[in-house]
Amino acid sequence: MKERLFCFFQVDKGSSEIYQLRDGRVMRRNEKRQTVPANVKKLQFDQQEINSRVYDRQFVDGATVADLDFPLLQSLADNYLKGYTVERYLQHLGLAQYATNGLRLTKAAVLLFAKDIQRWHPRCQIRYIKIAGTALLSGEQYNVISDESVQGNIYELIFKSWETMRPYLASQTIFTANAQFEQKFIYPEDACREALVNAIAHRDYAVEGRGIEVHIYNDRMEIKSPGALLSTLTVQDLEALDNRHDSRNAKIAATLKINKVMREMGEGMKRIFTLMQQNELQKPKLYSNTVWFTVTLFNKSVFTPIQEEFLRLFSDFELSPIQKRIIIAGMNDKELSPADIYSAMNTNDRDTYDKEVTYLRNLDLLKQIRTNPQASILSKQNNISKQKIGRYKVVIPPK
Numbered sequence: 001m002k003e004r005l006f007c008f009f010q011v012d013k014g015s016s017e018i019y020q021l022r023d024g025r026v027m028r029r030n031e032k033r034q035t036v037p038a039n040v041k042k043l044q045f046d047q048q049e050i051n052s053r054v055y056d057r058q059f060v061d062g063a064t065v066a067d068l069d070f071p072l073l074q075s076l077a078d079n080y081l082k083g084y085t086v087e088r089y090l091q092h093l094g095l096a097q098y099a100t101n102g103l104r105l106t107k108a109a110v111l112l113f114a115k116d117i118q119r120w121h122p123r124c125q126i127r128y129i130k131i132a133g134t135a136l137l138s139g140e141q142y143n144v145i146s147d148e149s150v151q152g153n154i155y156e157l158i159f160k161s162w163e164t165m166r167p168y169l170a171s172q173t174i175f176t177a178n179a180q181f182e183q184k185f186i187y188p189e190d191a192c193r194e195a196l197v198n199a200i201a202h203r204d205y206a207v208e209g210r211g212i213e214v215h216i217y218n219d220r221m222e223i224k225s226p227g228a229l230l231s232t233l234t235v236q237d238l239e240a241l242d243n244r245h246d247s248r249n250a251k252i253a254a255t256l257k258i259n260k261v262m263r264e265m266g267e268g269m270k271r272i273f274t275l276m277q278q279n280e281l282q283k284p285k286l287y288s289n290t291v292w293f294t295v296t297l298f299n300k301s302v303f304t305p306i307q308e309e310f311l312r313l314f315s316d317f318e319l320s321p322i323q324k325r326i327i328i329a330g331m332n333d334k335e336l337s338p339a340d341i342y343s344a345m346n347t348n349d350r351d352t353y354d355k356e357v358t359y360l361r362n363l364d365l366l367k368q369i370r371t372n373p374q375a376s377i378l379s380k381q382n383n384i385s386k387q388k389i390g391r392y393k394v395v396i397p398p399k
Contacts, residue, residue: 126212203225212224281299
């Protein structure tokens, strides 16, 4: 029988690799074993996310404990459990693993604790760019006032970067009700710190060519973190403020949580939004593309100039942000319904409603114009919800 030569070859499934045909088309195999056209950009985006999720768990060749900040690590180990060695502590956190050639460190260990971070990651840094105006210009109109960077491992960045950012919060002098001058930050410190820590903990470290950037304009501050928002989350998810979260850098986030630098409970974004609201500033803006995830904080008041002028009529009273919004809702002698008040408070909580309405009524700043039975009758006559019947009016205090 004549011998025949057969050639056998095998390739990985097209569902995990990108294949380009001779005519330029890109194809992949789907779950039904069909060959279908593929979106190259979508595949590249998916692959980048996969790489970013495993980045901090990968081992680093050549890195040893001697390359880490030993005093810092020992103090953290002692705080966790007295008598723990640094090596044992790193293993416990899943940041290191013993092999035949000794202790192997993950990239998370190096990013968190490296003595010389530049040796391992060239862009583990935060760049602060102060810009004159509300847009970055170029050429002869280049309007950058200052440009400085802070480098270091993650622990260094968290503490050093805050000290660098603080002067950019641009304090202003205000005249208080006690007839005293007082310094006040335009941006809430805690909101800025929370946004900064989130950027450090959740940025895409697999993108080694870019670092975190903070752009400070006259009207806003943009904190730009390398890497797109994870595909498991959307901007709308985060703006819902219901603690939805996902960690790109699981090992880094877990270590920061154990050492109480962050909670990793998904409440960080809610805290930022709440702090801005409490300081009567416009709500933050979130944005994500394939390159950056950006949190923008505005220093503009939620109230218009006319509304602020109206609120000055109530300056003798120390009103909370919620109470101010109720007062504003009643401008121009408008009748306030329960629905109007709930909308102004941005909550449906009945206890909050009763508390705030009672407080304003006791100050004689809110007067009842219809009783509950009267509102019920009017509701039936006009076939509308009783919640939309005007019950109160704002009273301007006498001078």
